[in-house]
Amino acid sequence: MKIKALKLLALACLLAAIALPVLFLSGTTSSESEPSVAGLGYGSLETFNANYKDWETKYEKDGGDKNMVLAMGWFKGLSTGHSYAKGLAKFNLVDGTVTVAIDGLPQDEGWDVWMVDSAPGRSIGLENDDNMMRLGSLKLDAKTATLAADLGKDAFTKFNMDLIIVTKAGKTPIEDRTLIGTTSLFHRVYRSKQQGQFGVLADADPVAPKPDNRGFFQRLVDTISPTASAQIGPIPNPTTPLQLSITRGRKSFFNETFNGNGRTCGTCHRENGNLTIDAEFIDDLPPNDPIFAAEFIPALANNFENPVLMRKLGLILENPDGFGNLAGNFVMRGVPHTLALLQNTLTPVAGGGDGTTIPPNERTGWGGDGAPGTGTLREFIIGAIVQHYPKTLNRQAPGDFRMPTTGELDDLEAFQKSLGRRADLDLAAMKPKFRNEVIRLGVDIFNNGGSVLGGSNEGAGKCFFCHLNAGASDFFFPGQNANFNTNVEGLPSQPADLVFPPQLNPQDGGFGQTGISPTGGIGNGTFNTPVLVEAADTGPFFHNNSIETIEGAVDFYNSNAFNQAPGFGSLIGGIRLEATEVVAVAALLRAINVLENERSARDLIERIKIATSDGQAKELANLAVSEIDDAIEVLVGGGLHRKAQKEFAKARTSAINAASNTGARRIEHANKAIGLLKEARNDIIAP
Numbered sequence: 313m314k315i316k317a318l319k320l321l322a323l324a325c326l327l328a329a330i331a332l333p334v335l336f337l338s339g340t341t342s343s344e345s346e347p348s349v350a351g352l353g354y355g356s357l358e359t360f361n362a363n364y365k366d367w368e369t370k371y372e373k374d375g376g377d378k379n380m381v382l383a384m385g386w387f388k389g390l391s392t393g394h395s396y397a398k399g400l401a402k403f404n405l406v407d408g409t410v411t412v413a414i415d416g417l418p419q420d421e422g423w424d425v426w427m428v429d430s431a432p433g434r435s436i437g438l439e440n441d442d443n444m445m446r447l448g449s450l451k452l453d454a455k456t457a458t459l460a461a462d463l464g465k466d467a468f469t470k471f472n473m474d475l476i477i478v479t480k481a482g483k484t485p486i487e488d489r490t491l492i493g494t495t496s497l498f499h500r501v502y503r504s505k506q507q508g509q510f511g512v513l514a515d516a517d518p519v520a521p522k523p524d525n526r527g528f529f530q531r532l533v534d535t536i537s538p539t540a541s542a543q544i545g546p547i548p549n550p551t552t553p554l555q556l557s558i559t560r561g562r563k564s565f566f567n568e569t570f571n572g573n574g575r576t577c578g579t580c581h582r583e584n585g586n587l588t589i590d591a592e593f594i595d596d597l598p599p600n601d602p603i604f605a606a607e608f609i610p611a612l613a614n615n616f617e618n619p620v621l622m623r624k625l626g627l628i629l630e631n632p633d634g635f636g637n638l639a640g641n642f643v644m645r646g647v648p649h650t651l652a653l654l655q656n657t658l659t660p661v662a663g664g665g666d667g668t669t670i671p672p673n674e675r676t677g678w679g680g681d682g683a684p685g686t687g688t689l690r691e692f693i694i695g696a697i698v699q700h701y702p703k704t705l706n707r708q709a710p711g712d713f714r715m716p717t718t719g720e721l722d723d724l725e726a727f728q729k730s731l732g733r734r735a736d737l738d739l740a741a742m743k744p745k746f747r748n749e750v751i752r753l754g755v756d757i758f759n760n761g762g763s764v765l766g767g768s769n770e771g772a773g774k775c776f777f778c779h780l781n782a783g784a785s786d787f788f789f790p791g792q793n794a795n796f797n798t799n800v801e802g803l804p805s806q807p808a809d810l811v812f813p814p815q816l817n818p819q820d821g822g823f824g825q826t827g828i829s830p831t832g833g834i835g836n837g838t839f840n841t842p843v844l845v846e847a848a849d850t851g852p853f854f855h856n857n858s859i860e861t862i863e864g865a866v867d868f869y870n871s872n873a874f875n876q877a878p879g880f881g882s883l884i885g886g887i888r889l890e891a892t893e894v895v896a897v898a899a900l901l902r903a904i905n906v907l908e909n910e911r912s913a914r915d916l917i918e919r920i921k922i923a924t925s926d927g928q929a930k931e932l933a934n935l936a937v938s939e940i941d942d943a944i945e946v947l948v949g950g951g952l953h954r955k956a957q958k959e960f961a962k963a964r965t966s967a968i969n970a971a972s973n974t975g976a977r978r979i980e981h982a983n984k985a986i987g988l989l990k991e992a993r994n995d996i997i998a999p
């Protein structure tokens with residue numbers, strides 16, 4: 313009876329999707345104050361699809377498959393040798409033409425260009441059975457090396473290009489890979505749609521179930537209908553190609569060691585810790601946890617991690633400027649969560665308006681330049697393996713780790729793009745609905761531009777200039793994620809500096825692998841603007857974990873470090889907030905974080921109802937509990953919404969009861985938990 317009701321609900325969702333295909337397919341990206349809350353109507357697939365639609369709209373506006381542009385550059389871990397040369401490859405996949413233009417290649421050598429279609433299930437490292445096609449030689453003139461190839465109309469119907477490679481003349485990509493460009497997951501999804509197989513990716517690993525033979529439209533509807541999909545945690549009964557891909561990606565993210573030192577992505581990005589980790593979490597780990605690899609693998613004892621800063625402050629050693637000088641050239645960074653990796657969060661400012669360059673093609677990591685190669689989220693995976701997984705500091709594959717297959721990259725990228733919110737909030741629309749006047753004041757301050765927009769600087773937080781709607785997109789470059797030097801590095805008395813002298817904790821220069829930042833360190837001194845909706849429960853804050861509380865992080869904008877920054881603080885006329893105003897902005901950040909915890913917990917509990925095993929129900933309940941605990945902690949920390957705190961606590965008990973019961977009792981407890989969560993939400997914000 314209950315199962316039947318669920319099926320009906322699912323069917324209703326499907327029908328709604330069919331009745332409104334335009335809404336689903338037209339790629340509208342309007343921001344919403346809250347993702348739809350009807351029934352099962354939110355979750356990973358929606359996040360993924362919303363993300364994908366944003367990408368597709370832009371791609372088609374720029375010419376679609378007649379104008380596919382890939383950046384090419386040196387690719388850490390996959391390139392041979394090192395090169396500063398970079399450029400663009402432009403494809404007309406419809407007519408079968410390719411043009412390549414590269415700057416900075418040495419003039420005294422010849423260069424060839426190749427395309428590679430990786431064999432299914434193979435590492436993206438090059439192997440003999442990969443399908444390789446030589447496009448020709450680059451013509452060198454004074455500055456730019458160019459090539460134009462016409463391969464004919466059918467060139468790309470069977471050939472699914474994964475990589476484009478510049479090699480030394482006469483060498484194959486197996487022997488030499490000087491510069492590399494790669495396709496993205498979204499482009500591969502796009503191609504699958506063009507080929508009438510939406511979401512069925514070429515090169516999926518052979519272990520993947522065969523695509524079924526339902527009609528195209530049915531598959532499309534299934535793929536975009538959000539039934540039983542996940543943001544974090546398992547997806548019960550995954551069936552669509554993308555659900556299967558996300559499920560495989562999740563498995564890989566938390567279990568796959570890539571034959572390295574035992575770490576996985578989940579070693580630092582914990583599923584029950586908001587996909588990040590802090591010192592408190594690290595405290596409770598056993599001494600043989602792979603996060604402590606530097607403490608028990610002799611080859612990693614020096615220059616791999618700083619165990620004291622890891623244990624005290626949750627800091628991880630990174631070599632964003634290369635592995636050339638391990639003893640001197642490193643930075644200590646906090647682990648960012650990997651939630652809400654929306655197009656808004658990843659898209660760089662066009663034309664270097666923020667002093668950065670493209671590539672990197674997507675903004676990842678604290679500097680915005682965390683990914684190797686052309687700098688995409690996809691390539692970040694390879695960068696993370698090379699950085700964090702090696703058995704020795706030679707960092708060579710095979711031996712120290714293995715490279716992922718194309719299918720693994722697809723799955724890991726799909727999983728990461730399915731995490732968390734699917735759209736930015738609309739703070740102005742939410743404001744009148746907040747029940748608490750302090751939080752409403754917080755919105756006013758957050759969205760007040762002061763003298764920059766011709767107003768008074770009193771009560772002007774100016775936060776939205778950089779964190780539009782508490783996301784990562786910029787007010788002046790909407791939909792794009794800008795870098796700034798807010799001079800966090802210039803703060804005196806940072807905790808890590810109190811523990812270690814500068815040679816063990818050098819200055820962090822932020823973006824770029826050249827130049828010296830105004831505060832020292834390699835780079836231009838800018839850092840990438842992070843999303844704020846997920847901030848309150850993922851402290852400590854900033855790239856170096858220098859501030860412990862969310863109030864402290866807001867108060868940073870009152871500091872001399874920010875207001876007298878060599879970078880940006882003074883440019884916007886400074887920020888001066890009174891103590892009450894700091895608390896109001898922090899209360900807003902707490903509230904939106906709790907609303908996101910609530911949404912996520914509710915999504916997880918909906919999935920308990922359709923869990924396919926008791927183990928899965930428990931796993932989902934544990935994750936829901938960690939979201940609910942975060943909500944309570946964030947509210948308690950700000951002295952906010954005591955009634956909602958109590959409802960969250962009751963919902964927690966019901967969620968646990970749902971997992972430990974079965975059948976109708978499970979559904980009953982789950983529904984009770986969901987009702988309580990909605991009440992808690994309703995105490996914070998009117999529907």
Ligand code: HEC
Nearest residue numbers: 576577579580628646647648676677678679682693696700
């Ligand atoms: C040893 C800890 C550790 C491991 C293991 C690890 N990461 Fe990270 N991750 C970090 C740190 C530290 C950063 C910040 C890096 C930076 O600033 O460039 C980060 C940043 C990221 C980001 C950028 C997030 C953002 O908001 O821009 C992504 C994405 C990511 N990691 C994915 C992965 C994946 C995928 C794996 C596994 C293949 C992985 N990480 C393994 C510590 C880790």
Ligand code: HEC
Nearest residue numbers: 773774775778796800839840841853854855865866869880
């Ligand atoms: C000029 C652009 C700019 C303005 C204005 C700005 N921010 Fe930021 N914000 C950033 C950047 C860049 C970072 C990352 C800095 C770093 O880690 O070094 C950041 C980081 C943060 C963080 C830490 C997030 C985390 O996960 O660690 C918080 C919280 C924050 N900002 C809140 C605010 C608030 C509140 C305001 C308004 C009072 C504000 N910001 C104004 C650019 C800005």
